[in-house]
Amino acid sequence: MNDMLGYNGKNVVITGAASGMGKAAAQLLVDAGAQVYALDIAEVTVPVATALKVDMQDAASLETAVNALPREIHALFNCAGVPSPPFAAQETMLINFAGLRWLTEALLPRISEGGAIASIASTAGMGWKPNLERVREFLALDNSLETAKHWLQENADAVPDGYGFSKQCIIVYTMSMAGELAQKGIRINCISPSPTDSAFMQQLKGEGQIPDEAVELFLPPNGRYASGEDMGKVMLLLNSELAGFISGQNLPVDFGYCAEVVMGQRDDLMGLA
Numbered sequence: 001m002n003d004m005l006g007y008n009g010k011n012v013v014i015t016g017a018a019s020g021m022g023k024a025a026a027q028l029l030v031d032a033g034a035q036v037y038a039l040d041i042a043e044v045t046v047p048v049a050t051a052l053k054v055d056m057q058d059a060a061s062l063e064t065a066v067n068a069l070p071r072e073i074h075a076l077f078n079c080a081g082v083p084s085p086p087f088a089a090q091e092t093m094l095i096n097f098a099g100l101r102w103l104t105e106a107l108l109p110r111i112s113e114g115g116a117i118a119s120i121a122s123t124a125g126m127g128w129k130p131n132l133e134r135v136r137e138f139l140a141l142d143n144s145l146e147t148a149k150h151w152l153q154e155n156a157d158a159v160p161d162g163y164g165f166s167k168q169c170i171i172v173y174t175m176s177m178a179g180e181l182a183q184k185g186i187r188i189n190c191i192s193p194s195p196t197d198s199a200f201m202q203q204l205k206g207e208g209q210i211p212d213e214a215v216e217l218f219l220p221p222n223g224r225y226a227s228g229e230d231m232g233k234v235m236l237l238l239n240s241e242l243a244g245f246i247s248g249q250n251l252p253v254d255f256g257y258c259a260e261v262v263m264g265q266r267d268d269l270m271g272l273a
């Protein structure tokens, strides 16, 4: 087998593997010969080596999962995430970022030289620059979920949009960690997907919360929703040997949406230019 991606026989950990982008990535990783350890609150149906039930906002469940993971890990895929609405801002931050960061830092000592981390951010997080001070304030906290919860309660007014803030945190965290990890030979990147057809999208639009027209403003110039596999493939690419000199990047995976915004060819609704 041509192992151009470099996953054959390697231990990889993936969150959010029960559905959508994470499920697609997990299947691709199994197909690429990886030993896949899947963490999700829901049942994982992809035939992975080990599936562990985890709630990303629950420290005890994260610790139990980490204790069951192998001592050496080649790659971490942070895919789990929820939309807000319908999830409350604080819960969304805990699941989408605080849990992601805790897990990443718990596993870092086990990630071998040549290993990599890829996370899923969002176009919704790409307006991080004007909010950098707030994001840095949150990142300066210790990584415990308790501390995060406390800060979010104290600063509820400053973080009305839990989803956007969680994705801003992923992007800034990714860029902030790249230098330190490069010294260990480890890469870290994230992707910012355009609207993708998944359970997440159904939840976001559910019960009349966000109308179709509002989501469609963010569709790529080709006018279509991405599939989970469109995103899963790029996650594999970023953590693979093919991307071996790429780190600290937030890659928009949007068939040209951000390019159009930056070139002033469409409205900059997220303040990302």
Ligand SMILES: NC(=O)c1ccc[n+]([C@@H]2O[C@H](COP(=O)([O-])OP(=O)(O)OC[C@H]3O[C@@H](n4cnc5c(N)ncnc54)[C@H](O)[C@@H]3O)[C@@H](O)[C@H]2O)c1
Residues within 6 Å of the ligand: 015, 016, 017, 018, 019, 020, 021, 022, 039, 040, 041, 042, 054, 055, 056, 057, 079, 080, 081, 082, 083, 095, 096, 120, 121, 122, 123, 192, 193, 194, 195, 196, 197, 198, 199, 200, 201, 228
């Ligand atoms: N769908 C989109 O349009 C879109 C766009 C940009 C970014 N994203 C991001 O992409 C990622 C994947 O989303 P998706 O579209 O594949 O959605 P999805 O709902 O299909 O998948 C999300 C996965 O996360 C898991 N999960 C949710 N809460 C969890 C928890 N508390 N603990 C553990 N696992 C939990 C779910 O069970 C599911 O398997 C998310 O981080 C999301 O924020 C999605």
